[in-house]
Amino acid sequence: MAQAVDAELLKAQAAAQAMATSGYLFSGDFATFYEHATDLLQQTEIGNNFVLSDEMGQQLVNTIRPFPGPLPRHGNPKQLQQVFKTMKPVISDVYVGGALHRPVVSIDVPVFKNGKAIYDLSIGIFPERLGQIPLAQHLPPDWIVSILDTQGVIASRTHATDRFVGKKVVPLLLQRMEVAAEGMVETNTLEGIPVSAVFSRSPRTKWTVAIGIPTQQFTAQLRQRFLLLLVTIVILITVSVVLASILASHLARSIRALIAPAMALGSGASVTVPHIRVREVSDVGSAIKNAFNLLTLHTLAANVYSNxxxxxxxxxxxxxxxxxxxxxxxxxxxxxxxxxxxxxxxxxxxxxxxxxxxxxxxxxxxxxxxxxxxxxxxxxxxxxxxxxxxxxxxxxxxxxxxxxxxxxxxxxAKQAAEFIHHKAYHDPITDLPNRSLFMDRLHQEIIRARRNKLAMALLFIDLDHFKEINDKFGHDVGDDLLKMAATRLAASARESDTVARLGGDEFTAILNDINGKEDAARVAQKMLDEICRPFVIGLHELVISASIGVAIYPTDGDGAASLLKAADEAMYRAKRGGRNAFSFAVAG
Ligand SMILES: Nc1nc2c(ncn2[C@@H]2O[C@H](COP(=O)(O)OP(=O)(O)OP(=O)(O)O)[C@@H](O)[C@H]2O)c(=O)[nH]1
Missing domain, CATH: 3.30.450.20 (PAS domain)
Structure with missing residues (x-):
């Protein structure tokens, strides 16, 4: 509240300082100044009157009186002298005004012209204006609020204003105010009411606000509040005890609900966690459930690992x-x-x-x-x-x-796959590569020979009069002969060569990396010789021959089909020539 008093006084001071710069003062047009000052007071309610005085203390303008007209002297000559001496604003204590002869507080500021103070401009505030400040605080009606000037004189009072404004505050409070800026004192008010008086002085204006709280009421209120506090504490403690016991039994129940799941977890049985409302216990329940889930997962993983x-x-x-x-x-x-x-x-x-x-x-x-x-x-x-x-x-x-x-x-699995693969590409009787594998190899070898600029030979071998063997000795003997013939043919070539059975009594041989026709001729002759050697099958000694056609890559053909055709034709020529012979393809 002391700050509110400060604000009120400083607001008035600011208004006076603003008015002190008015050009009408310098020009001596006091009539217009009077009008302006009166307007300002009506519009802003910052004070009750403006008084312009000269250095001698003679009032020149007073807005509370008509202008022009006879005016008294400044009501506070000391304040006036201080203004001219210090050339600074001075806030007065409460004094009796010169014009109205009633208590007033004034804030006087110098009016400067060319850096020199020529007048004193004073704004007067009647104590009832300051009395508005405590009213705005809405304090209990029997609290007595006084606003005191720097000398401890009452400028405003909420109770018995007329009796005590302008009087000094009670001595006990005055003594306390001299030694402390704020405090509390047990005293009697000027009208004799025992009060606890608290006061606070503004460090700025040095004005003080004192509040007297009637002791009787203060004590009664205190007792009542203490009792209320006591009852509240008792109720709170009682409620706490009841709540704690409810909570404890609730907790115990919740914890008991976890015993069965925890035991089940320990024994490895299935875990079911009931719904629990106590969060902390529910968290433990979730942890048990998680542990169970982990354990289940772990057991499953272990079973998978083992099985x-x-x-x-x-x-x-x-x-x-x-x-x-x-x-x-x-x-x-x-x-x-x-x-x-x-x-x-x-x-x-x-x-x-x-x-x-x-x-x-x-x-x-x-x-x-x-x-x-x-x-x-x-x-x-x-x-x-x-x-x-x-x-x-x-x-x-x-x-x-x-x-x-x-x-x-x-x-x-690998062996089975290899066996199936072998079956698919080999002849079941002789175990030689079959037609598919032969054709595949022939393509590969042609590509290789072409890339490396090498020669290769394709031999087409057909047994002579094989039909007669079958007819005479039976198919099984024929099969055995085919097997043995295959072995002899394969042995006649190098391991890197391919000897295949195309079907029936027809065989082929791919001789790769040959130097010339002579190499092919040598192998063909060797094969003829081998086939001519008697085959001992059971009790039979069988003699047979073969006819061979020889085609050379790239001379007789540069593709599989053309080479095969050339070798086949050459083989027939050998047959026609009397069999048991080889014949070269006729370069086309
Ligand atoms: N044992 C046996 N005979 C087969 C097999 N496949 C075909 N033959 C026989 O082989 C014979 C082939 O006869 P050909 O080549 O036509 O005639 P050939 O008697 O050899 O007379 P030329 O070829 O003219 O010298 C046929 O009698 C077929 O039945 C087989 O897997 N096993």
């Missing part, structure tokens, strides 16, 4: 085996005890060279995974082929924790 047909091996980063599943033991023939601590090299087959393994590790280091087929060796020394996937397991920081290999024994 899958794929072998699983895990090593530490140094390559020492730390875990194997039963399938890994079954595939490799080693027990878990023999494998733990060992290096997976224990099953190395030595069928792959160092580059092969280096390639595996390069891929793992680059992609954290490798997949492929490896030949390994069981404990009993037998070889087995696995399809293997090796992956790295890393920790949260990306460091390798384990290498895990999953192996699938594909030895039998």
């Amino acid at each position: 899958i047909s794929e072998g699983v091996v895990a090593t530490n980063p140094d390559g020492a085996i730390v875990s194997v599943n039963p399938a890994y033991c079954a595939i490799t023939g080693y027990s878990a005890e023999e494998l733990i601590g060992a290096n997976p090299r224990i099953i190395k087959s030595n069928l792959h060279n160092a580059d092969f393994y280096r390639g595996i590790w390069e891929t793992i280091n680059k992609h954290s995974c490798w997949n492929g087929e490896i030949w390994n060796r069981r404990k009993d020394g037998s070889l087995f082929l696995v399809s293997e996937t090796i992956t790295t397991i890393r920790d949260g920081n990306g460091r390798i924790e384990h290498y895990v290999g999953v192996i699938n024994d594909i030895t039998e």
